[in-house]
Amino acid sequence: xxxxxxxxxxxxxxxxxxxxxxxxxxxxxxxxxxxQKITEVPRSPAYMKGLINLRGNVLPVIDARLKFGMxxxxxxxxxxxxxLNIAIDQETIEVGAIVDAVMDVMxxxxxxxxxxxxxGSKYKSDFIEGVMKVDERFIxxxxxxxxxxxxxxxxxxxxx
Amino acid sequence: xxxxDKLEEEFxxxxxxxxxxxxxxxxxxxxxxxxxxxxxxxxxxxxxQVENLFRGMHSLKGSGGMFDYNKISxxxxxxxxxxxxxxxxxxxxxxxxxxxTLDAIDHLKVLIEMGDExxxxxxxxxxxxxxxxxxxxxxxxxLFSGNTPAPVNIIPDAGIPELPTTTYFISFxxxxxxxxxxxxxxxxxxxxxxxxxxxxxxxxxxxxTLDKLETDLCYCWWEIIxxxxxxxxxxxxxxxxxxxxxxxxxxxxxxxxxxxxxEFVDYLQAFKAANELIDLKDLKQxxxxxxxxxxxxxFADGNQNPMPQxxxxxxxxxxxxxxxxxxxxxxxxxxxxxxxxxxxISSIRVSSEKIDTLMNLVxxxxxxxxxxxxxxxxxxxxxxxxxxxxxxKLSKQLxxxxxxxxxxxxxxxxxxxxxxxxxxxxxLHKKVKFVIEGEDTEVDKNIIExxxxxxxxxxxxxxxxxxxxxxxxxxxxxxxxxxxxxTASYSGSxxxxxxxxxxxxxxxxxxxxxxxxxxLVKAEEVLSEEQIFNLIFTPGFTTAMQVSDVSGRGVGMDxxxxxxxxxxxxxxxxxxIGEGTTITIMLPLTLAIIDGLQVLIGRTSYxxxxxxxxxxxxxxxxxxxxxxxxxxxxxxxxxxxxxxRRQFNHxxxxxxxxxxxxxxxxxxxxxxxxDKVMGEFQTVLKPLGRHYQKQEFISGATILGDGSVALVLxxxxxxxxxxxxxxxxxxxx
Numbered sequence: 001x002x003x004x005x006x007x008x009x010x011x012x013x014x015x016x017x018x019x020x021x022x023x024x025x026x027x028x029x030x031x032x033x034x035x036q037k038i039t040e041v042p043r044s045p046a047y048m049k050g051l052i053n054l055r056g057n058v059l060p061v062i063d064a065r066l067k068f069g070m071x072x073x074x075x076x077x078x079x080x081x082x083x084l085n086i087a088i089d090q091e092t093i094e095v096g097a098i099v100d101a102v103m104d105v106m107x108x109x110x111x112x113x114x115x116x117x118x119x120g121s122k123y124k125s126d127f128i129e130g131v132m133k134v135d136e137r138f139i140x141x142x143x144x145x146x147x148x149x150x151x152x153x154x155x156x157x158x159x160x
Numbered sequence: 161x162x163x164x165d166k167l168e169e170e171f172x173x174x175x176x177x178x179x180x181x182x183x184x185x186x187x188x189x190x191x192x193x194x195x196x197x198x199x200x201x202x203x204x205x206x207x208x209q210v211e212n213l214f215r216g217m218h219s220l221k222g223s224g225g226m227f228d229y230n231k232i233s234x235x236x237x238x239x240x241x242x243x244x245x246x247x248x249x250x251x252x253x254x255x256x257x258x259x260x261t262l263d264a265i266d267h268l269k270v271l272i273e274m275g276d277e278x279x280x281x282x283x284x285x286x287x288x289x290x291x292x293x294x295x296x297x298x299x300x301x302x303l304f305s306g307n308t309p310a311p312v313n314i315i316p317d318a319g320i321p322e323l324p325t326t327t328y329f330i331s332f333x334x335x336x337x338x339x340x341x342x343x344x345x346x347x348x349x350x351x352x353x354x355x356x357x358x359x360x361x362x363x364x365x366x367x368x369t370l371d372k373l374e375t376d377l378c379y380c381w382w383e384i385i386x387x388x389x390x391x392x393x394x395x396x397x398x399x400x401x402x403x404x405x406x407x408x409x410x411x412x413x414x415x416x417x418x419x420x421x422x423e424f425v426d427y428l429q430a431f432k433a434a435n436e437l438i439d440l441k442d443l444k445q446x447x448x449x450x451x452x453x454x455x456x457x458x459f460a461d462g463n464q465n466p467m468p469q470x471x472x473x474x475x476x477x478x479x480x481x482x483x484x485x486x487x488x489x490x491x492x493x494x495x496x497x498x499x500x501x502x503x504x505i506s507s508i509r510v511s512s513e514k515i516d517t518l519m520n521l522v523x524x525x526x527x528x529x530x531x532x533x534x535x536x537x538x539x540x541x542x543x544x545x546x547x548x549x550x551x552x553k554l555s556k557q558l559x560x561x562x563x564x565x566x567x568x569x570x571x572x573x574x575x576x577x578x579x580x581x582x583x584x585x586x587x588l589h590k591k592v593k594f595v596i597e598g599e600d601t602e603v604d605k606n607i608i609e610x611x612x613x614x615x616x617x618x619x620x621x622x623x624x625x626x627x628x629x630x631x632x633x634x635x636x637x638x639x640x641x642x643x644x645x646x647t648a649s650y651s652g653s654x655x656x657x658x659x660x661x662x663x664x665x666x667x668x669x670x671x672x673x674x675x676x677x678x679x680l681v682k683a684e685e686v687l688s689e690e691q692i693f694n695l696i697f698t699p700g701f702t703t704a705m706q707v708s709d710v711s712g713r714g715v716g717m718d719x720x721x722x723x724x725x726x727x728x729x730x731x732x733x734x735x736x737i738g739e740g741t742t743i744t745i746m747l748p749l750t751l752a753i754i755d756g757l758q759v760l761i762g763r764t765s766y767x768x769x770x771x772x773x774x775x776x777x778x779x780x781x782x783x784x785x786x787x788x789x790x791x792x793x794x795x796x797x798x799x800x801x802x803x804x805r806r807q808f809n810h811x812x813x814x815x816x817x818x819x820x821x822x823x824x825x826x827x828x829x830x831x832x833x834x835d836k837v838m839g840e841f842q843t844v845l846k847p848l849g850r851h852y853q854k855q856e857f858i859s860g861a862t863i864l865g866d867g868s869v870a871l872v873l874x875x876x877x878x879x880x881x882x883x884x885x886x887x888x889x890x891x892x893x
Contacts, residue, residue, distance in 0.1 A: 058848065
């Protein structure tokens with residue numbers, strides 16, 4: 001399966017964390033769930049929120065706000081869990097990511113994604129694939145594979 | 161109509177499928193051969209195993225040729241010849257023959273994998289191996305026949321008791337289209353060759369002139385006289401693959417070996433030379449005239465109804481077909497009967513993928529059923545409750561059944577162990593007896609897959625470092641032959657596998673010295689025996705004095721330990737110097753489903769495997785508060801405990817009374833304090849995935865009846881892990 005259709009266009013899902021808007025390629029998003037009860041796992045990092053039941057299997061859930069070093073806020077009715085399919089070391093696993101709100105699915109030509117303007121270190125820029133301009137606003141396209149496979153907390157200020 | 165190309169393509173596709181199937185079956189057949197060969201080592205006179213070997217090779221040869229594994233076909237042919245002589249009592253099984261056989265079996269595995277196109281180095285060894293077998297068969301067969309080593313006309317050795325040889329007449333008339341299914345009728349004739357003396361009269365009269373010849377049709381047929389000690393059924397078995405596509409008549413013509421009689425052979429020669437058909441009436445008369453001592457009873461019970469009288473020409477015979485020829489009708493079912501295996505099909509082969517899927521589905525159903533149960537309980541609708549109960553019963557049965565399907569006996573991997581011991585003891589010049597007890601102990605197939613490599617490694621270790629050389633053993637007053645004993649048994653909700661050797665044992669001092677040298681422990685540390693032996697499992701440890709070819713490269717026991725831990729198993733070692741070593745492996749019965757005690761801490765549900773639970777006490781919170789040095793007095797015994805509410809950072813207000821689950825840990829009793837026991841139930845264990853790899857004290861998660869997730873605790877890891885932590889914090893204090 002190709003990530004891009006024949007016109008060189010790809011679909012991206014945009015979502016909100018705090019005041020920032022992010023985009024992720026739809027290839028890594030399996031489904032979007034409403035917020036639900038999460039079983040906490042003791043002695044785990046704060047951003048690892050716990051486990052939910054996804055059709056008879058257990059899905060680890062990560063709070064994306066905490067993962068990006070943002071302050072925790074209460075969950076609202078807009079809060080969603082994105083079920084992601086991410087690749088780590090040759091295997092693909094499913095993981096949930098809590099985001100403040102899901103906004104839209106948009107189609108962009110691949111060449112609309114420009115390298116991040118930041119001068120951030122090479123290592124950090126692993127987390128973003130690039131930046132797109134939508135309605136005079138920059139949206140960061142995240143590399144979900146690396147964002148949700150690392151154990152560290154990503155400091156957004158450093159990345160941007 | 162399909163184009164020629166398409167047809168060819170279809171055919172190629174089908175062939176590929178068949179080849180794959182053949183390869184799978186062949187691998188199993190080769191494994192059976194290996195088992196048979198190994199068991200012959202202990203009981204060289206076991207005729208059933210000889211028979212198994214012969215038959216296995218025979219069928220590999222046949223089907224190998226059919227599916228373009230010509231190398232296999234050719235290779236097994238020579239082996240088959242040898243074993244044919246063995247089963248006739250003309251060659252005795254000895255260690256040389258068994259070595260050749262086992263070596264050949266290994267080579268067969270290679271051939272199955274590579275097919276006919278071998279890389280040069282393999283081809284070279286293929287040639288060497290083929291030659292070795294040929295040499296063996298030439299040497300021995302020559303010896304016994306006292307004649308040229310041709311497989312035909314072997315005069316039975318006088319010294320060996322003979323079964324009566326019977327002479328049969330066979331008419332084998334393949335249908336013209338027989339080649340379409342990949343059959344080659346010459347194989348059948350070749351097989352008959354293997355069964356005794358044979359005289360073949362080929363009939364090629366129907367072959368048309370070249371311009372009319374269709375290359376994919378069979379124009380030939382054969383009349384065959386076989387003198388064999390096999391019964392008619394076995395002869396009929398030869399035609400098992402072609403019986404639907406040929407007309408076969410098998411008739412006993414004498415209870416003697418007529419081919420031993422010169423006049424008879426001359427008589428046949430005359431027919432062959434003149435290219436005439438054998439008239440069975442004439443043949444019968446001729447046999448009657450033979451000296452009575454030789455041929456006293458002809459045409460056994462087929463007397464009244466002698467053979468196809470009118471075997472005159474191909475078209476005629478075909479025209480006469482079945483209804484007019486009663487013999488055909490008699491002969492046919494006879495063949496069919498003997499071709500059928502005596503027992504009905506007692507097992508079928510299913511891909512392990514299907515079983516995994518089944519287990520997953522059953523697991524999901526168990527989960528859904530728990531939900532139904534909870535819901536029915538809430539509604540209090542009597543009808544729904546009844547339905548829910550029935551579903552519960554059924555799903556329990558289904559679960560047990562599905563679970564038992566995925567169990568396979570230890571014996572399924574034991575051949576590898578036998579083989580290893582055999583080969584290794586030879587190359588190390590040690591005498592070792594390998595005994596397996598409890599071979600029929602059944603284990604989840606996923607566990608079997610995980611333990612076979614660690615077990616092989618352990619056995620290798622025992623042989624290499626445990627069992628001493630014969631002379632050393634004799635000096636220390638032990639029997640020359642060492643024993644390695646593998647015992648498998650059930651132990652509660654676990655499987656216990658013990659590997660015992662009566663070898664040199666492990667020297668604790670050497671272990672400690674080595675550990676100190678490798679900086680695994682400090683010189684001043686005082687260690688218990690158990691701790692010392694546990695050092696063996698530390699990464700980078702090995703007691704081997706030198707790096708040998710076999711084991712002792714320092715990557716031994718720690719890998720074994722890791723592998724076993726991965727499937728929630730445990731390894732321990734006991735050893736007495738001079739007396740031997742016992743390695744005990746405890747394994748869970750299954751990886752998928754466990755019995756568990758559902759407990760609550762705060763609002764979170766946890767599951768503690770029932771197998772670990774010893775006793776449960778109820779204790780007031782105030783007592784726990786006031787406890788001294790983390791000890792509680794339970795039933796008059798001082799019991800160390802862990803307050804899980806604190807360890808797990810639950811900050812809710814604790815209840816007035818809490819419960820202590822007492823679990824066994826290394827022969828000690830340890831209490832785990834939780835809020836409340838909710839009940840016991842069967843849980844489907846789900847892995848947590850790599851995001852929670854570091855939470856070692858949790859072995860997985862399970863889904864409860866209400867759909868929420870509960871964590872399954874690993875009590876051993878909780879106790880060992882938290883104990884270490886507490887020690888550290890105390891030292892800090």
